[in-house]
Amino acid sequence: MDLMIHSSTFLLPQFPADNGPSLLYALVLLNQPLPKFTPLLWNNARLRVCADGGANRLFDELPKLFPDDEASAIRKRYKPDLIKGDMDSIRAEVLEFYTNLGTKIIDASHDQDTTDLHKCVAYIRDLPNLDDQNFCVLVAGALGGRFDHEVGNINVLCFFSTIRIILLSDDCLIQLLPSSHHHEIHIQSSVEGPHCGLIPIGTPSKSTTTTGLQWDLTDTEMRFGGLISTSNIVKGEIVTVRSESDLLWTISIKKA
Known part of the structure; x- marks a missing residue:
């Protein structure tokens, strides 16, 4: 992939x-x-x-x-x-x-x-x-x-x-992370973060794995009515995301 x-x-x-x-x-x-x-x-x-x-x-x-x-x-x-x-x-x-x-x-x-x-x-x-x-x-x-x-x-x-x-x-940005790809998000810490979230969109995500977050996901299922990763925090310069379903990525934008 x-x-x-x-x-x-x-x-x-x-x-x-x-x-x-x-x-x-x-x-x-x-x-x-x-x-x-x-x-x-x-x-x-x-x-x-x-x-x-x-x-x-x-x-x-x-x-x-x-x-x-x-x-x-x-x-x-x-x-x-x-x-x-x-x-x-x-x-x-x-x-x-x-x-x-x-x-x-x-x-x-x-x-x-x-x-x-x-x-x-x-x-x-x-x-x-x-x-x-x-x-x-x-x-x-x-x-x-x-x-x-x-x-x-x-x-x-x-x-x-x-x-x-x-x-x-x-206050923030939102973008789609399509499941057709693995994703590597380079954090621009001078202008964005630390608060972030990953939200399943369209269908539940049976398996999502991340690195670079305070509360990383490991083959985690996410769905509305269950767990979704809101109020998470970026910890490093790079966040990686692998998911079986499309996700929304959102991160806070710092005030100038």
């Missing part, structure tokens, strides 16, 4: 020079409060996408992170490449502003069976030259607010299980 390596170097002010191949990522902004580190993610993204009302958050919240600059200058500097969704949340003046700046707009209101995040990830998936194994999709504003929205975002992780997708808030 192949090994998949994970690292949150995108949260670092500078990528370490000895970290191997550079991480390539697209950034998607959703309609929830954006993490304070959004400008850092933005500056290193290859593609910047707003999912419908995520454009309102970009328009309203980014200027507040730069109180010494003119709001209009910040809004022009942080111009998304694309806005896609069913267009039921984006304000008319925000849509007009970014349209005038040249942002591509895709109205997908004909599709009411998928979420705005699903629509955006599907667009990114179909772009050429993005099949690099180090490519991933970072989703800011993915957690908090309505629980059904959060569950919908987690469902996107499962639907697009062959794409690395990481859900982000100021």
Whole structure:
């Protein structure tokens, strides 16, 4: 079984020079409060996408992170490449502003069976030259607010299980660890941890084994209604995970 390596170097002010191949990522902004580190993610993204009302958050919240600059200058500097969704949340003046700046707009209101995040990830998936194994999709504003929205975002992780997708808030990140691979998670202790969790998703995990946690699992069964590994703690620089079923990995993000 192949090994998949994970690292949150995108949260670092500078990528370490000895970290191997550079991480390539697209950034998607959703309609929830954006993490304070959004400008850092933005500056290193290859593609910047707003999912419908995520454009309102970009328009309203980014200027507040730069109180010494003119709001209009910040809004022009942080111009998304694309806005896609069913267009039921984006304000008319925000849509007009970014349209005038040249942002591509895709109205997908004909599709009411998928979420705005699903629509955006599907667009990114179909772009050429993005099949690099180090490519991933970072989703800011993915957690908090309505629980059904959060569950919908987690469902996107499962639907697009062959794409690395990481859900982000100021407090934590969530990503899928597919059972098709063994996993090695390189902990960036300056920006994340120590609290973490492993949660079975879709089906129970009959056997999960880890190293690098305070409470490691050894051929442990996990299921809802039984044991799940929440409130665990990373102890080393590398966490390894082997599981018979897909798991969600979550780790806390440290406040700047």
